[in-house]
Amino acid sequence: MAPAGPAGAHPTSAEPLSRSVFRKFLLVLCSLLTSLYVFYCLAERCQTLSGPGVGLSGSSAEAGAPDRGVLAGGPRELAMWPAAAQRKRLLQLQQWRRRRPDAPPDDRDEVAWEEETPGLAGGPGGSGAGSSVAEAPPGTLALLLDEGTKQLPQAIIIGVKKGGTRALLEFLRVHPDVRAVGAEPHFFDRSYDKGLAWYRDLMPRTLEGQITMEKTPSYFVTREAPARISAMSRDTKLIVVVRDPVTRAISDYTQTLSKRPDIPTFESLTFKNRSAGLVDTSWSAIQIGIYAKHLEKWLRHFPLGQMLFVSGERLISDPAGELGRVQDFLGLKRIITDKHFYFNKTKGFPCLKKAEGSGKPHCLGKTKGRTHPHIDREVVRRLRDFYRPFNRKFYQMTGLDFGWDG
Numbered sequence: 001m002a003p004a005g006p007a008g009a010h011p012t013s014a015e016p017l018s019r020s021v022f023r024k025f026l027l028v029l030c031s032l033l034t035s036l037y038v039f040y041c042l043a044e045r046c047q048t049l050s051g052p053g054v055g056l057s058g059s060s061a062e063a064g065a066p067d068r069g070v071l072a073g074g075p076r077e078l079a080m081w082p083a084a085a086q087r088k089r090l091l092q093l094q095q096w097r098r099r100r101p102d103a104p105p106d107d108r109d110e111v112a113w114e115e116e117t118p119g120l121a122g123g124p125g126g127s128g129a130g131s132s133v134a135e136a137p138p139g140t141l142a143l144l145l146d147e148g149t150k151q152l153p154q155a156i157i158i159g160v161k162k163g164g165t166r167a168l169l170e171f172l173r174v175h176p177d178v179r180a181v182g183a184e185p186h187f188f189d190r191s192y193d194k195g196l197a198w199y200r201d202l203m204p205r206t207l208e209g210q211i212t213m214e215k216t217p218s219y220f221v222t223r224e225a226p227a228r229i230s231a232m233s234r235d236t237k238l239i240v241v242v243r244d245p246v247t248r249a250i251s252d253y254t255q256t257l258s259k260r261p262d263i264p265t266f267e268s269l270t271f272k273n274r275s276a277g278l279v280d281t282s283w284s285a286i287q288i289g290i291y292a293k294h295l296e297k298w299l300r301h302f303p304l305g306q307m308l309f310v311s312g313e314r315l316i317s318d319p320a321g322e323l324g325r326v327q328d329f330l331g332l333k334r335i336i337t338d339k340h341f342y343f344n345k346t347k348g349f350p351c352l353k354k355a356e357g358s359g360k361p362h363c364l365g366k367t368k369g370r371t372h373p374h375i376d377r378e379v380v381r382r383l384r385d386f387y388r389p390f391n392r393k394f395y396q397m398t399g400l401d402f403g404w405d406g
């Protein structure tokens with residue numbers, strides 16, 4: 001008998017051998033797949049495979065946060081999206097982020113306003129200073145929030161105090177291409193020594209095409225501010241909200257009175273010598289309203305065309321009209337229209353139908369639109385006489401008649 005060949009020599013062990021090889025192969029394959037999956041998850045792409053079409057819709061588990069699918073992707077994943085989708089997604093993140101109450105402004109009056117309207121507060125946090133990773137939702141949101149860059153403002157609302165500057169900024173923030181610091185930075189008057197890097201760091205992150213803004217009404221009357229802003233950028237656009245200087249002075253006084261009820265009467269503070277009718281121009285409430293005098297200083301550093309004068313009165317009677325002018329001046333698409341406003345009878349002012357971020361109707365807080373005390377008519381008349389020549393000069397300089405003198 002011929003001896004059995006190798007195949008025939010172990011007819012029974014051949015099958016178990018191939019099975020064990022197969023088992024080992026399966027084992028290696030499984031661990032390879034598991035490692036790949038773990039690696040994939042570590043790269044945080046597990047939840048983002050759905051892509052923009054899925055990610056931008058759906059409900060949110062986070063309180064008010066955009067869909068998780070939207071949030072979970074990392075910058076690399078984001079980079080794979082078409083530019084428009086990236087922008088939309090980042091805008092969505094910005095909006096969500098603006099809803100969080102951030103650091104309050106430094107002005108006490110403004111603090112009160114922000115406290116009442118956290119939904120509208122942008123704070124240096126809306127601006128980046130509050131972007132603590134601890135607050136960030138899980139996943140790579142923290143990374144995503146770092147998208148965009150902090151820019152020095154291209155436009156500043158420089159005044160005037162009690163002119164309606166808060167209303168203007170909050171209305172403007174409804175625009176998707178406007179990002180603004182909620183608090184007043186007071187950089188060019190109080191913190192200039194901290195340097196431009198400090199100032200820039202207060203700003204919100206912006207995407208290409210978005211404008212960075214801030215408002216500090218005291219800049220308009222700060223001697224050094226025009227040169228300092230010009231040194232930052234000669235192209236900075238300047239917005240001044242002006243209001244009848246007499247009502248502005250009374251509003252200013254009303255604010256001080258609300259904090260220090262024991263101050264002298266408006267009438268007594270107005271005059272150096274009441275019987276002689278000599279107005280005290282050293283009182284800041286009076287001085288701020290001499291707009292022509294302050295404007296002269298700005299015009300030494302900026303061309304008139306780089307400044308926009310917003311009527312504080314029309315900002316109340318026709319907010320959409322004034323916002324139209326502002327959007328044009330800033331080179332923005334006219335997105336904010338009369339559809340965004342309604343007149344709130346209780347408040348006595350126009351309010352936003354949908355506040356930026358929260359989507360709910362919203363009025364400014366109770367520190368905006370205070371009831372003014374009654375002022376002696378004779379004192380008001382004397383003040384009108386005092387301001388008339390300055391107002392005329394201001395109308396001449398700006399080419400605009402604000403109609404304060406009847």
Ligand SMILES: Nc1ncnc2c1ncn2[C@@H]1O[C@H](COP(=O)(O)OS(=O)(=O)O)[C@@H](OP(=O)(O)O)[C@H]1O
Pocket residue numbers: 109160161162163164165166167217250251252254312315316349350351363364367368369370
């Ligand atoms: N929509 C709306 N709602 C409430 N208030 C409004 C609005 N539009 C303009 N105003 C007027 O804004 C005045 C306050 O001006 P500012 O925001 O510039 O004040 S501040 O300098 O920032 O303190 C504030 O002044 P007072 O009425 O004297 O309180 C308002 O008259």
